Amino acid sequence: MKNAPMNYLVTLALSGLLWAVFAIFLVGYFTEGPSLALKSPEDLATELRAVFGVAALLGAALACYWYAYGSQPSTATKLSEAKGKYSQLFVMLVFLSVVLTAVLWYLNKNEGMEPKWFAIYFGVNFVLTALLYWLSTFLFSPRAVENVPYAK
Numbered sequence: 001m002k003n004a005p006m007n008y009l010v011t012l013a014l015s016g017l018l019w020a021v022f023a024i025f026l027v028g029y030f031t032e033g034p035s036l037a038l039k040s041p042e043d044l045a046t047e048l049r050a051v052f053g054v055a056a057l058l059g060a061a062l063a064c065y066w067y068a069y070g071s072q073p074s075t076a077t078k079l080s081e082a083k084g085k086y087s088q089l090f091v092m093l094v095f096l097s098v099v100l101t102a103v104l105w106y107l108n109k110n111e112g113m114e115p116k117w118f119a120i121y122f123g124v125n126f127v128l129t130a131l132l133y134w135l136s137t138f139l140f141s142p143r144a145v146e147n148v149p150y151a152k
Helices: 006-025 027-032 041-071 073-077 079-107 115-140
Strands: none
Touching: 006 027, 006 041, 006 115, 027 041, 027 115, 041 073, 041 079, 041 115, 073 079, 079 115
């Protein structure tokens, strides 16, 4: 599973599965809980599905980029550079989680939603970006960089 195209396909499938769990099966919890002033729960659900979809795509895309980067023959001789690249991508995904949560806040700033809901939305965005990236690269990194992901 560490060879192309299996690692790419499994990562995309995992991304789709996580998106389905949060954007289809749990979206009722995410939309019925917060108090909304003007917006209907269906409109909020549409926004959440879109933002969660972007998050899942970004997490999967950067994991696939890591696979392509790790598959290059020159990467095996530059592992310290690869570790730096891995960390940069991870930090970028954490930052993107914050940005996506800020987008949700901006879209709903007049709704009077409690701050705990934005913390929950950040948690979902984090799972769909940084945690997806870490888990995918932990399990499916190419052999040259298989020991680079955190906790390996």
